Amino acid sequence: MILNNDSIIPIYLQLAEWLESQIINNTIAADEKMYSQYQLAEMFTVNPATAAKSLTILAEENVLYKKRGLGMFVSPEGKEIVLHKRIKKKLQPLVGELASEAVHLNIAEEDLIAMIVHMYRNVKETEEL
Numbered sequence: 001m002i003l004n005n006d007s008i009i010p011i012y013l014q015l016a017e018w019l020e021s022q023i024i025n026n027t028i029a030a031d032e033k034m035y036s037q038y039q040l041a042e043m044f045t046v047n048p049a050t051a052a053k054s055l056t057i058l059a060e061e062n063v064l065y066k067k068r069g070l071g072m073f074v075s076p077e078g079k080e081i082v083l084h085k086r087i088k089k090k091l092q093p094l095v096g097e098l099a100s101e102a103v104h105l106n107i108a109e110e111d112l113i114a115m116i117v118h119m120y121r122n123v124k125e126t127e128e129l
Helices: 011-024 037-044 048-060 078-104 109-128
Strands: 064-067 071-074
Touching (some): 011 048, 037 048, 078 109
Antiparallel strands (some): 064 071
16 A cells, blocks of 8 residues: 555554554454554654554554553454444445435436445456456
């Protein structure tokens, strides 16, 4: 992932989202050690304080936990916390916007569902390649 310096989303939030994706994709599993702030700073060419802020956010959300002297680790419920957060903050608003536009365009419910299923299958097939 390349961080977007021109985005309105702060770098530390982009980095936290990337870390969440690593957890969702099981690249870093429950109870596994998370990258340190210095590893992240080197990987993404950011200030270590910026990297630390992204880790702190995830720790405050109980996605990560600290082991004194060892670093941060993915909590056993970390993946579920991230999935729930992404559904609530990203997916539900998108679905709401989609439903609203469909109503505005007078698209039948069945047609909307068919479009969603078709698009979902296309995306899934593309990602599996």
